[in-house]
Amino acid sequence: MSDQRYDALIIGAGIMGCSSAYELATRGLKVAVLEKGAIGSGSTGKSSAIIRQHYSNEVTARMALYSLRVFQNFHEVVGGDAGFRRTGFLVLTPEKDLQGLRANVALQRSVGIQTELIDAAELRHRWPYLETMDLVAAAYEEASGYADPNLTVQSYASAAKQRGATIHLDTQVSGVRFTGGSVQGVETTRGGFRAPVVVNCAGPWGARVARMAGVQAPIDSCRVQVAFFRRPPAYQGDHPVVADFNHGVYWRPETGGLTLVGLIDPSEQEAMVDPDNYREAVDFEFVADAGERLVRRFPAIEQGEGAGGFAALYAITPDWHPLIDEVPEGSGFYLCTGFSGHGFKLAPAVGRMVADMVLGQSTEGLHSHLFRLSRFSENDPVRGRYEYSIAG
Ligand SMILES: Cc1cc2nc3c(=O)[nH]c(=O)nc-3n(C[C@H](O)[C@H](O)[C@H](O)COP(=O)(O)OP(=O)(O)OC[C@H]3O[C@@H](n4cnc5c(N)ncnc54)[C@H](O)[C@@H]3O)c2cc1C
Secondary structure, eight states, X not given: OOOEEOSEEEEOXXXXXXXXXXXXXXXXXXXXXXXSSXXXXXXXXXXXXXXXXXXXXHHHHHHHHHHHHHHHTHHHHTSSOOOXXXXXXXXXXXXXXXXXXXXXXXXXXXXXXXXXXXXXXXXXXHOTTSOXXXXXXXXXXXXXXXXXXXXXXXXHHHHHHHTTOEEESXXXXXXXXXXXXXXXXXXXXXXXXXXXXXXXXXXXXXXXHHHHTTOOOOOEEEEEEEEEEEOOGGGOSOOOEEEETTTTXXXXXXTTTEEEEEEOOGGGGGOXXXXXXXXXXXXXXXXXXXXXXXXXXXXXXXXXEEEEEEEEEEEEOTTSOOEEEESSTTSSEEEEEOOTTOOGGGHHHHHHHHHHHHHTOOBTTBOOXXXXXXXXXXXXXOOOXXXXXXXX
16 A cells, blocks of 8 residues: 655644644645544543643743633634633742742733732632632732633644544554655554654653654653542632642632642652553542642632542653754654643644744744753753742
8 A cells, every 4th residue: 555645744633733733734734643542532631721821931921822812712713612711810829939920920911911910818809718828919810711622622623624634543653754864754553654744742652752753852751630529519600720839739610510620749750651551540649638738728628529530641841841843953853742731721822833843934922942852951941930830
């Protein structure tokens, strides 16, 4: 059987692969997405899908803002539905980080993000159910919230298909072909595919796929967990999304009167696993720990009940920022992986950056240079101006 020919091949149909396929197909390229499982079957389908703009460096803040605008107008811009719900987003930090919080809010405002600093009295006034004794101030983004990750990735896949892309499911890439340093295509479980451009959007499998091209990418696949709690009847209305750095926890509303809880904890990097073989059930200890952290901020939850959880994968790099780069330069092999637990909200901007990189174009404010692979050997990792933890 002769190879199928395309302008660009994308490995992985998660949110990065599908948004990249959509952007490349929109610009007229003949694109194929090769996915070993189903659309969204990697990290994307299990994402908490929180959409916030609170970042501590200008490039990611701009990416988050660009992407928020797409989520807000998803039907008009991409087509279909992303299930975006605007609930507001609160950032709570210890008093020692107050100066950093102020500086980050100023940075975000300087790029056009709508965010405000509010003091503890205002916090108590707006959300009287929150315990605020340990707080002096918080940052609040009224326009942020969360989306439905499965709906979003399916909508991107459909939009890419409408623009001529094909998506091959159950098609595992097993090798990347080169001639004279230039990419020629890939080998898969369903035969060969030819193209001068191959984009690695393989998420937690990203290091494996990079090795197929002879590239060492520092990406670990790490197991992380999420727990659900049913709120008591008096608290069934939506609450904002909260990133609580004092207690190392994030939480957001979930349908059915539930609150979804995950940790903001750099030690998650230590739970390295084989992405094809890890325990997908939640640990009892995790549910107990997440529940305790939540109750310290939202005491009324104690009257609610646990409602299970699950484990999933982050693709983590040493500085908790992604790799968006062509390696080696001029080869036609691109990395778009390692999103370190915060990529979902950035995906609309990332797809655009990938298309710009492939076509030698540029979009104002969206520059991928920061995310080059060589930053690690150059000892120049991505750093925010003020970082409280691993929130970017
Ligand atoms: C529990 C959890 C909560 C999260 N919460 C948030 C959040 O609140 N906000 C946020 O912005 N981000 C969040 N994230 C992170 C976000 O979900 C990820 O950054 C994003 O989904 C990564 O998308 P991706 O396309 O890079 O990877 P994936 O979705 O993992 O897609 C990679 C795809 O590649 C395929 N693949 C791999 N190898 C091959 C191969 N050899 N051949 C063919 N196909 C292959 C896989 O099957 C997979 O479908 C969270 C992640 C998790 C796990």
